[in-house]
Amino acid sequence: MTSRVPVVGGNWKMNLDLASAAELADDIVAGLGASELQCDVMLFPPFPYLHTVGKILGHHAVLLGAQNVWTEANGAYTGEVSTSMLHDLATTVVLVGHSERRHVIGEDDALVARKVRAALAADLRVVLCVGETLDQRHAGQTETVVLGQIRSGLSDVTVPEMARVVIAYEPVWAIGTGATATPEDAQAVHASIRAWISDRFGAATGAATRIQYGGSVTPRNAAELFAQPDIDGGLIGGASLKADAFLAIVRAAISTP
Numbered sequence: 001m002t003s004r005v006p007v008v009g010g011n012w013k014m015n016l017d018l019a020s021a022a023e024l025a026d027d028i029v030a031g032l033g034a035s036e037l038q039c040d041v042m043l044f045p046p047f048p049y050l051h052t053v054g055k056i057l058g059h060h061a062v063l064l065g066a067q068n069v070w071t072e073a074n075g076a077y078t079g080e081v082s083t084s085m086l087h088d089l090a091t092t093v094v095l096v097g098h099s100e101r102r103h104v105i106g107e108d109d110a111l112v113a114r115k116v117r118a119a120l121a122a123d124l125r126v127v128l129c130v131g132e133t134l135d136q137r138h139a140g141q142t143e144t145v146v147l148g149q150i151r152s153g154l155s156d157v158t159v160p161e162m163a164r165v166v167i168a169y170e171p172v173w174a175i176g177t178g179a180t181a182t183p184e185d186a187q188a189v190h191a192s193i194r195a196w197i198s199d200r201f202g203a204a205t206g207a208a209t210r211i212q213y214g215g216s217v218t219p220r221n222a223a224e225l226f227a228q229p230d231i232d233g234g235l236i237g238g239a240s241l242k243a244d245a246f247l248a249i250v251r252a253a254i255s256t257p
């Protein structure tokens with residue numbers, strides 16, 4: 001049994017159009033009902049749809065999230081978006097270090113750490129994403145890679161700030177591939193992450209920090225993953241684009257002890 005409130009995020013990536021984003025947000029809000037009280041639900045639409053989706057979320061307890069943020073408050077950073085711009089749109093949480101930002105766009109650990117710093121300093125919540133590639137897993141480097149990313153990403157974070165941090169463990173090879181980690185393999189990594197956080201920030205912070213699993217989570221496999229003692233919900237890509245599937249995953253997080 002865990003006393004941690006589960007957290008389920010919908011990462012819409014660079015998908016949908018304005019009308020379908022609004023419809024999806026509408027359907028999710030309508031489908032959540034009272035269940036939103038037992039699970040933190042976060043939606044991460046593309047930047048151009050934040051305003052519209054934020055208006056739909058309105059007074060509902062669903063958190064509006066951004067998929068990325070820049071490190072500086074303002075200035076000559078063409079194409080980037082600052083924390084204050086996110087605040088203007090009532091965004092309260094940001095994804096940092098997503099696998100696609102690291103491996104497709106080329107963000108390194110140092111930049112990820114600066115983004116974590118900037119977001120926390122601006123009173124945002126952070127979902128820090130970490131995960132190993134298939135080659136790294138085959139080479140037996142999973143723990144080294146994942147804990148290295150965590151150590152770097154959280155290097156300047158304080159104990160009080162950790163209350164606004166969620167970790168998302170997302171093996172790169174499982175994202176968008178249909179190849180989910182087994183619940184046991186995911187649990188082993190989550191346990192190592194929690195042990196590291198307890199070591200670095202103290203046992204209370206280790207026990208309180210939510211660690212999501214991400215990578216091909218679906219309504220079929222969600223309950224089994226969420227039943228693991230150190231898995232506190234999921235970060236959902238593909239399955240978050242369909243309201244029914246996403247709501248089923250939220251329900252799995254709520255009903256799994």
Ligand code: PGA
Binds near residue numbers: 176178216237239
């Ligand atoms: P997926 O994506 O659920 O489509 O594998 C997860 C993610 O990238 O956060």
